[in-house]
Structure formats: structure tokens, C-alpha cells
Amino acid sequence: MKRLMGFHLIIALVLSLCFALSIMAQEKKETEGVYTIKKGDTLWDISEKFLKDPFLWPKLWQRNPYITNPHWIYPGNPVRLSAFEEAKKVEPPKAVEEKPREVKEVKPEVAEVKEVKEVKKVEPPPVVEKKPEVVAEKKPAEEKRVxxxxxxxxxxxxxxxxxxxxxxxxxxxxxxxxxxxxxxxxxxxxxxxxxxxxxxxxxxxxxxxxxxxxxxxxxxxxxxxxxxxxxxxxxxxxxxxxxxxxxxxxxxxxxxxxxxxxxxxxxx
Structure with a gap:
């Protein structure tokens, strides 16, 4: 009988130790900015617990793109509580200096000027004055504007x-x-x-x-x-x-x- 009681006591101690280790692992995840969803949790509740404001639940949704519908989350899935790390700065490529090309001097060519023949003057045709056409004044069209x-x-x-x-x-x-x-x-x-x-x-x-x-x-x-x-x-x-x-x-x-x-x- 004493052996049986001792065996039961050892099992109880092992289960208690496993439970304590799981709680410590969960707390470690939370300190690292990751929370594991439990049964009955909603983004509203998680936001109220960790961000101290339930109305900030859209921020949690934005930080966890794998969640396709914010109203359907499942126990065991992780929720990132902190913002993503900023992308590493990318150094711009170094500019490559180009050597200036040699420009050959081009001597301008002078064209020979030919003798210009005398041009006869052409009188312009007489200008016929046209009377201006009288255009009837149109009244502006009325329109309604919203x-x-x-x-x-x-x-x-x-x-x-x-x-x-x-x-x-x-x-x-x-x-x-x-x-x-x-x-x-x-x-x-x-x-x-x-x-x-x-x-x-x-x-x-x-x-x-x-x-x-x-x-x-x-x-x-x-x-x-x-x-x-x-x-x-x-x-x-x-x-x-x-x-x-x-x-x-x-x-x-x-x-x-x-x-x-x-x-x-x-x-x-």
C-alpha cells in the first residue's frame, strides 16, 4: 500500500513539474513578443490584455498577416505582439567614374558663294476688302449645377x-x-x-x-x-x-x- 501511494506521489510531482515548465515556456514567449492563442481568445481580448486598449485589435491583425479573417483565430496559433523589425538599410551602389572621351576638333568647311543673279520685282495682287459678317448674338444657355x-x-x-x-x-x-x-x-x-x-x-x-x-x-x-x-x-x-x-x-x-x-x- 505504501509503495502504491509513493508511486502516485511521484506521478503527481512529475505532472506538476511539466505544468510549471509549460507555463514558464508560455511566459517566455510572451516576453519575446509572441502569444499562443487559447480557447475562447479573441483579438479584442488579446489587445486589451497586452496593448491595454481593446480598440487596437486591428494593429495585431496587421502584425500577423497569416490571419485571413480577424474574427476566426484558433488555439495553439502564435500571435506577434510587437511590430516587425525595420528592414536593414541597403547601401546605395558606388558611382563609377567615367573617363571623359577625347573630342576631335572639327574644322568648319566654308562653302563657296556663287554669283547671285538679279531678281525681278513681282508686284503683289490687289487686296479686295471684305465686309465683316454680322453674327447674331446668342443668349447664354441656362443649366443647373449641383x-x-x-x-x-x-x-x-x-x-x-x-x-x-x-x-x-x-x-x-x-x-x-x-x-x-x-x-x-x-x-x-x-x-x-x-x-x-x-x-x-x-x-x-x-x-x-x-x-x-x-x-x-x-x-x-x-x-x-x-x-x-x-x-x-x-x-x-x-x-x-x-x-x-x-x-x-x-x-x-x-x-x-x-x-x-x-x-x-x-x-x-
């Missing part, structure tokens, strides 16, 4: 106007986003967000004061552009910039799209 959206100039609102969503990042990892770029969004609204829906991106600008009392009465908001939802995964959405009136930044806010346009008649 002026860009009125709201592209911005609007005035309260200090607490936060919209219904926010721009998290973009597919290319740019600091400034423009027309045609693909954005990652997050919404905070009870309304249903559907693929194909259009929204307007804006940001806070100057503070508005009462001209008499100088009291702060609101804030001006600048319109950056309009977007269209093209994909969805859980609480996150992907959109494409349809038109940009200004540079779009991470953290810009989102509000419902406005179709207001203005037409004026112009003359050519």
Missing part, C-alpha cells in the same frame, strides 16, 4: 454631441484617411446597422460664444466625409469612404447620413 452637400461646411451643436459611433482604424494603417479607403468602425446605438447603410463622419471644431456676453453656447462640428457599410462581424463594422471633404482621423465620430443638396441655376 452644389456639394450643404453639411460639408459643418454644423453647430451642443458640447455633448458624440454621434452614434466612432472610427477605430483603417485597413492600410494610415494616419490620414481619404476617399476610397476602408475603415473599421464601432457603433453605440440601439438602431440596426445594415450593410449598404450610409453615414457621415464628423469631428468637434471651434467653440461658439455669444457675441454680447462672450458666454460659451455651443461648438462647431466639421464634416469629414460620407461612408457606406460593406461588412459586419459582431459589434464591429467595415465601411468604405464614398467622398471626403477633409482628412479623416482615428477617433472621428459617426452620425446618420444627410441627403441634403442644393441646386442653383448658372449661365454659361
Amino acid at each position: 452644389i456639394p452637400e450643404i453639411r460639408s461646411a459643418g454644423f453647430i451643436g451642443g458640447f455633448d454631441h458624440k454621434g452614434i459611433g466612432i472610427v477605430l482604424d483603417n485597413k492600410e494603417g494610415k494616419n490620414l484617411m481619404a476617399e476610397g479607403d476602408v475603415l473599421y468602425l464601432s457603433f453605440k446605438t440601439a438602431e440596426t446597422i445594415l450593410i449598404g447603410n450610409k453615414y457621415t463622419i464628423f469631428r468637434g471644431s471651434d467653440v461658439i460664444r455669444d457675441p454680447v456676453t462672450e458666454k460659451k453656447i455651443g461648438r462647431k462640428y466639421s464634416i469629414s466625409g460620407n461612408i457606406e457599410i460593406i461588412d459586419q462581424s459582431g459589434n464591429f463594422y467595415t465601411a468604405r469612404v464614398l467622398e471626403a471633404f477633409d482628412a479623416i482621423y482615428k477617433g472621428d465620430m459617426i452620425q446618420p447620413y444627410s441627403k441634403e443638396k442644393m441646386e442653383i441655376e448658372t449661365k454659361r
